[in-house]
Amino acid sequence: MAPSGAVQAMPSPAVVAAAEQRRLTRLLLNVTVExxxxxxxxxxxxxxxxxxxxxxxxxAYAREGRRxxxxxxxxxxxxxxxxxxxKYSLESLRSExxxxxxxxRNFFLCSRRPAA
Structure with a gap:
């Protein structure tokens, strides 16, 4: 607990603006194949x-010659x-x-099941 007279440092407006402008451009994704x-x-x-x-x-799976x-x-x-x-999720993700x-960032890939 901070003393009653202590001042907490707040980030400057420039730091906050830079953090808001910074966005993810690339994602590392892990896909487990059935x-x-x-x-x-x-x-x-x-x-x-x-x-x-x-x-x-x-x-990537085919290029690496996986079995x-x-x-x-x-x-x-x-x-x-x-x-x-x-692999325990029954609902697949929409392609769009x-x-x-x-x-x-972790997903499971399986063959599409035929429609009933």
């Missing part, structure tokens, strides 16, 4: 979407796979959502 042993690390811009992350994660190979990623990866917050708005 049946894979460890996550794929992807760096993307903060303005990218979930669909961009799916494409980048599938490309097991992903089924059917020859076409659009965003259409063949869906992204979740975790911005990554900076999601509040997480």
């Amino acid at each position: 049946q894979s042993l460890w996550p794929v690390h992807v760096v993307l811009g903060a303005d990218c979407t979930v669909a961009d992350l799916v494409r980048a994660a599938v490309d 097991p190979p992903l089924p059917g990623h020859a076409g659009d990866a965003a259409a063949a796979f869906e992204l979740h917050f975790s 959502e911005k990554l900076a708005d999601l509040g997480s």
Whole structure:
């Protein structure tokens, strides 16, 4: 507890303005792929979407030669796979959502399930 006569230092207006102008430009994201042993690390811009992350994660997975190979990623990866917050989450993320708005940097990628 501070003494009653102590003055707390407040940040200067210039420091506050600089902090407000500073924004994330790149994000390090971890994507765990279904049946894979460890996550794929992807760096993307903060303005990218979930669909961009799916494409980048599938490309990185294939480029690194990871096993097991992903089924059917020859076409659009965003259409063949869906992204979740975790492997226990039933609801997939919408492909048009911005990554900076999601509040997480760890995701789970799995094959899209056929519609019932």
